[in-house]
Amino acid sequence: MLGWMGKFRALFLLGSLALVLSGCGKENLTALVPKGYGAESSMDLIILTTVIMLFVFAVVMVIYVITLIRFRKKKGQEDYIPKQVEGNQTLETVWTVIPILLLIIIAVPTVLATFDLADETDAKDSININVTGNQYWWHFDYAGEEIQTSQDLYIPVGEKVYLNMLSSDVIHSLWVPSLSGKMDVNPENENTMYIEAYEEGVYWGKCAEFCGPSHSLMDFKIVVVSPEEYETWIADMQNVDPEQEPQDTVALEGQALFEENNCMACHAIGSSPVATGPNLTNFGDRSRLAGIKELTKDNLVDWLQDPETIKPGNKMTGKYPALSDEDADAIAEYLLQLQPSDITPESAGN
Numbered sequence: 001m002l003g004w005m006g007k008f009r010a011l012f013l014l015g016s017l018a019l020v021l022s023g024c025g026k027e028n029l030t031a032l033v034p035k036g037y038g039a040e041s042s043m044d045l046i047i048l049t050t051v052i053m054l055f056v057f058a059v060v061m062v063i064y065v066i067t068l069i070r071f072r073k074k075k076g077q078e079d080y081i082p083k084q085v086e087g088n089q090t091l092e093t094v095w096t097v098i099p100i101l102l103l104i105i106i107a108v109p110t111v112l113a114t115f116d117l118a119d120e121t122d123a124k125d126s127i128n129i130n131v132t133g134n135q136y137w138w139h140f141d142y143a144g145e146e147i148q149t150s151q152d153l154y155i156p157v158g159e160k161v162y163l164n165m166l167s168s169d170v171i172h173s174l175w176v177p178s179l180s181g182k183m184d185v186n187p188e189n190e191n192t193m194y195i196e197a198y199e200e201g202v203y204w205g206k207c208a209e210f211c212g213p214s215h216s217l218m219d220f221k222i223v224v225v226s227p228e229e230y231e232t233w234i235a236d237m238q239n240v241d242p243e244q245e246p247q248d249t250v251a252l253e254g255q256a257l258f259e260e261n262n263c264m265a266c267h268a269i270g271s272s273p274v275a276t277g278p279n280l281t282n283f284g285d286r287s288r289l290a291g292i293k294e295l296t297k298d299n300l301v302d303w304l305q306d307p308e309t310i311k312p313g314n315k316m317t318g319k320y321p322a323l324s325d326e327d328a329d330a331i332a333e334y335l336l337q338l339q340p341s342d343i344t345p346e347s348a349g350n
């Protein structure tokens, strides 16, 4: 058994741990600062339930402390046996009815919010994006726009954007805590949810369903821009000519090596729906490599030579010839200049 010092220490440790852990998390990656409709309605429910729980806690504690003090065993009354009471209909009714009322107060808004968030009546008139979850990256197909992209999802601020989601392998779950709740992404049966962002900015997303060794590295972003910027971005993406030759000679060589080394079997540049690997049309505009690493040339060369150490279990490892330093360098040069748009996560505030 712990002595009181031990108990104090354990309590102190738990307290500090709670304090330190509560500092975890990034800005724009927290459900507690909602920046979108779904996140806001979850937050309202979190506040409601917390207030009710605190109320119950306070009432129980007050009764507990009063009982503890008033009904202590008193000096000189060691042998005193208090009146033995059994059953009390009024009390029992009260402590049955009150919890029922409290649960109804929680249940009604929860059920209403659930139906509200599942309402898809205006889906046809809204922006629809087909989302595919893959072991360990996300693909976005802009229905009707002939645009394919991966990793970064661009959407306009203040508009409902419907995500129609399927997985190409195992079950994933799409979660952008600042904007909305989670939704499972299954290999069969399309799941739909909508996102409506209130503020421009870059919001971080996570896979919220364990899906393999690199599950925790399956990060992505939602880039929320003004409606005009969104139109510009769409046009920029549509204007990409995948065959266009880069000016730079190293990049030009990289382009040839990209074709020679089987990269195109999995990676499309432009609107081709090939999506065994991430679409690279605007790869140079991304701020992250493979969703997680800072996008620098060094990191990219490391990735091309050995993706396995960066993302264990990824589906690219071993599927193309080993690349020499020069070849990897040239391909990196080529990929980094794929920057079709001025609208990027950086311009959106990341």
Ligand code: HEC
Residues within 6 Å of the ligand: 135, 136, 137, 150, 151, 214, 258, 261, 262, 263, 264, 265, 266, 267, 276, 277, 278, 279, 283, 288, 289, 290, 291, 304, 311, 314, 315, 316, 319, 320, 331, 335
């Ligand atoms: C068998 C299919 C396949 C082949 C072949 C392949 N890749 Fe990949 N590649 C992938 C997959 C899958 C990913 C996503 C890995 C992850 O994040 O889990 C990926 C990721 C990448 C990324 C990061 C993309 C991003 O959005 O950040 C780059 C860059 C890349 N590959 C370049 C190449 C190059 C260059 C080649 C040829 C030398 C190549 N790949 C060959 C499947 C492939």
Ligand SMILES: [Cu+2]
Residues within 6 Å of the ligand: 133, 134, 135, 136, 171, 172, 173, 207, 208, 209, 210, 211, 215, 218
């Ligand atoms: Cu996943």
